[in-house]
Amino acid sequence: MDQVITWISENQELILSYTVKFIVAIIILIVGKMIANSVAKMMGKGMEKRGTDKAVISFLSAIVKSVIFIAAILMALSQVGVETTSFIAILGAAGLAIGLSLQGSLSNIASGVLIILFRPFHAGEYVDVGGVSGTVDEVNIFNTVLKTIDNKVVFVPNAQITSQPITNYSREDTRRVDLLIGVSYDADLHKTKEVLESVLAAESRLLKDPAWNIQVHALNSSSVDFIVRPWVKSTDYWGVYWDLMREIKIALDKNGIGIPYPQMDVHLHKPE
Known part of the structure; x- marks a missing residue:
């Protein structure tokens, strides 16, 4: 214990010097983090005013924040006497080793850059x-x-x-609604098409151009399938889809056009 006290008394200036450097390094880190957050926040607000996409803002802000904080770490290490050139070399070697073990994470970063570039x-x-x-x-x-x-x-x-x-699904202003309606083989196909046309004509959200299309699509084992393909604004897609399905069912029932269940004909042959 006496030796420790003696060493401290003999090296007071050295201890004081390193203590000050350590405190300054901590202050650099704290200020660096504050600056990183502030710069990222200001950059985000600036890009928002210019109408930059929110996804781009979050990505670039994270990059800028990381770069500034890494610079603050290097300054703090330099303050406590660590040779930053040697540290950078060591960091590069460590980064290579870490990069090899974290290839998935690096590919995520590279993919994030591609997403931001090609939008x-x-x-x-x-x-x-x-x-x-x-x-x-x-x-x-x-x-x-x-x-x-x-x-x-x-x-x-x-x-x-x-x-x-x-x-x-949102990039284009318009979308086509694809409906597949199956009716009974006993149904009058011309009348069925007229009923489907009347349902579409009553829906105000459908676009006139491109025009809708109604055709017999397939002769299945238990039904005759119609395709019903109107066009709508992308924002109206699901509302129109659900409403048309309901109104078509109501209209078919009202006109006595059956929607069959899957069925199978079994033929029995008596032995001679």
């Missing part, structure tokens, strides 16, 4: 990506956040998105 979807659009359907909320460094129609939040890895087909 297959924007925030607020309804998409099917990586086997998940939902409204795009934001694109982060490692994943894309979707909100499903039942209000679940799904985090889809970016690499999973770019490695599979992307379906964007």
Whole structure:
């Protein structure tokens, strides 16, 4: 104990110097984090005023915040006497080793960059990506956040998105509603088409151009199938789909046109 006290008394200036450097390093880290958050926030607000997509804002803000904080860490290490050039070299070697072991994470980052560059979807659009359907909320460094129609939040890895087909349901202003209506073989096909035409004519949300299409599509084992294909605004799609299904059923019942259940004819042959 006496030796420790003696060493402290003999090295007071050195201890004081390192204590000050350590405190300054901590202050640099704290200030660096505050600056990173502030710059990212200001950059986000600036891009919002310019009408930049929300997904792009979240991605670029995360990148800028990370870069500034890494710079603050290097400054703090330099303050306590760590050679940053050597540290960067060590960090590079460690980064290579970590990169090899975290190839999936790096591919997510690269995929995030591709998503931001090529913009297959924007925030607020309804998409099917990586086997998940939902409204795009934001694109982060490692994943894309979707909100499903039942209000679940799904985090889809970016690499999973770019490695599979992307379906964007909101990019175009119009969509075609595809209905398949099966009627009985006893039904009058001309009358059935007239009934379907009357249901479509009563729906004000359908577009006149392109015109709708009603045709006999297939002769199945127990039904004659009609295709009914009107066009609507993308925002009206599901409302029109559900309403047409209801109104078609009501109209067919009213006109005595049956919608058959699956059935099978069995023929019995008596032996001679």
